[in-house]
Amino acid sequence: MNLVKKPKTARGAETLQRICDAAEELFAESGYYNTQISDIAKKAGIASGTFYIYFPDKISAFRYLLDELGRRLRREIRAAASGVRTQQEAEFVGLKTFLSFASKHIGLFKIVWQAQFVDMDAFKNYYESFAARYVTRIGDAQKRGELTEMDPEYFSYILMGIYNFVALKCIVFDGKEPTDELVEEVFKFIRHGAFAPSADGAK
Amino acid sequence: MNLVKKPKTARGAETLQRICDAAEELFAESGYYNTQISDIAKKAGIASGTFYIYFPDKISAFRYLLDELGRRLRREIRAAASGVRTQQEAEFVGLKTFLSFASKHIGLFKIVWQAQFVDMDAFKNYYESFAARYVTRIGDAQKRGELTEMDPEYFSYILMGIYNFVALKCIVFDGKEPTDELVEEVFKFIRHGAFAPSADGAK
């Protein structure tokens, strides 16, 4: 069965859009389990029954939003990194794009985090989709000698961990927009690691 | 007011322990919202009403476990890092301890992740408690020139991000025990960053 029924009329398309916007906001703000269909309906300005014209059930709406998030984010990163040469530049641009996307779509960002308790398969799939693309790129870069030698899978999870926790701190906890300085700072860690050259050199 | 009612008899203490064990396992396995009091009661071998002798409601049990997790994990890390000299050693030992703790207490580890949708305050508090301790240590180490200069708060969130996503990949997704080799690999990243010396040397 399909996650969503594509509307045939313009009126229907607008209704679906309103449902998605409302659902995105509410899932992010209150969480999947604390969001009722009636809440979504009220926020979207429709009757509860109308929700079921477009989605077969609640979880389908969630999965649909989750899919959309991944797709859009990957598209943006791909677009942003299209012109770069080195892996360093790609990483820098990726970080920047991720943070700005998470800031604009804080809803979708928070939806991913809870997915593991709503739909573990969808959650795992989300991260693995990201990792998969990473792994190829990382492998290539390692062959070119650009990147530290290590398991490409863990490599990508480390980078995702950094990205996600920086976003958590900056956007969710502190409610700030990520600045260019922040991106620079974080990227410094990614480039050099945690330890100061001197300390490391002494070893 | 109180998250938990301390039992007055040995029998009561045992019952409470059984409730905690059952709740920890179920919250982790199925998530907070998919875990019913009746499930906990059945797993603990008690009547449903007995749960409410010790906890005023479901969410209090969750918060109690969350608190306990943080406390135990911090205690173990502190104990493990008590004899070390440098920040590098401390970090290495901390990572190792975290992964082995998460592997033993996968329940508690997964409880933290969902906390933001059960009780955002408790969730934030959890990470901030960790960050707070980190920040001091990091500041000191930076003064000694051991660590890269950067905002200590983001520094700690970066490290927590790495730890958590490595645990996610290894323990949750792959269902493996973290090995010493993994710890070494991840630590390599923390020490040198993402980029190979040669590539970096160009800078």
Add this chain to the structure above:
Amino acid sequence: MNLVKKPKTARGAETLQRICDAAEELFAESGYYNTQISDIAKKAGIASGTFYIYFPDKISAFRYLLDELGRRLRREIRAAASGVRTQQEAEFVGLKTFLSFASKHIGLFKIVWQAQFVDMDAFKNYYESFAARYVTRIGDAQKRGELTEMDPEYFSYILMGIYNFVALKCIVFDGKEPTDELVEEVFKFIRHGAFAPSADGAK
């Protein structure tokens, strides 16, 4: 906030009416605490959940009925007493109307009595609403020399006491309809007091 949600369709209006009728009867017959939502639903011929479309909780339904009782009773008494000249006539007609109302709506009458243990504020408010209207009329009549001089507030509570206990004896305990003779008898007391003229003349 609101005690009741006003239905938007005719079907809804009928359902609400059926719920009110059922609740009125059951609250009166078995008391608030011995009446279950499922009893009301069964008697109204609806599913339990439907109750909650119209009332946010059990106590709101009770308060709503209590309000309605007061309003309807006051309206009837006002209507009945609209054409009278003297306070004596007004009082006579008021007593008569009260007893016949209580007899028709024994449910609502009994609901008031228990209100003090369900919702003390609503209970107090009920009697004070009655007393308030009384007090004005009594004050006026006293100025015209029609009524014994005494505190108008206690005056009204005395009259309410007489009305309520006569109704208790006749309707609740003996299960009878109040007759015109009863009204006459009781009114004799109100007119002359307890003591026979001769005995009183001795004073």
Add this chain to the structure above:
Amino acid sequence: MNLVKKPKTARGAETLQRICDAAEELFAESGYYNTQISDIAKKAGIASGTFYIYFPDKISAFRYLLDELGRRLRREIRAAASGVRTQQEAEFVGLKTFLSFASKHIGLFKIVWQAQFVDMDAFKNYYESFAARYVTRIGDAQKRGELTEMDPEYFSYILMGIYNFVALKCIVFDGKEPTDELVEEVFKFIRHGAFAPSADGAK
């Protein structure tokens, strides 16, 4: 079965007393259905189980207190009225005693009111016990020409209505002690009725 198990030791007697005091207060303050055995136990400073040493169940404690109330009140009124000659004096003293008793034992007074929804038989029995004694005295007084001729049963309910509602207003609603002036005022009504002599004489 007995309502209460009489204690054999002095320690037991004190415990029973503490239970009764606590129950009286709580039943009055919060109502029968909102009072938990555990509340009574806590207030009495005992364990919940101890309650069941003295009372077979919750309702027995209630009935016991209700019985006690009637007995004590009747005893006090009898004692106070023992020396009087006329029905007028008896009535005056009765009113005074009732109000002062209700003021001291507001708990017991409020317990009676809710009895109809806890135990209708006990409630009816309570008022009928009072009415029964009244009826005899009233009949005699009527034969002596002291009292207005009317059905003695309704006569007694009218008087109880006056007493109870004056107590309700003064003690429960206004939280005041009944004064001698109040007793005088109310008694004026009982003696002369509601209407001023002139107004009545004109008729």
Add this chain to the structure above:
DNA sequence: CATGAATGAGATTTCATTCAT
């Protein structure tokens, strides 16, 4: 006598989903 932990039936309330209009 006293304790307080344990019970478990039962109450209120929620909410995803259906369906007649």
Add this chain to the structure above:
DNA sequence: AATGAATGAAATCTCATTCAT
């Protein structure tokens, strides 16, 4: 396409009562 009333299974939580200690 949209409405909103209705459903009813299921969840959380309560509390009188029992009983081993």
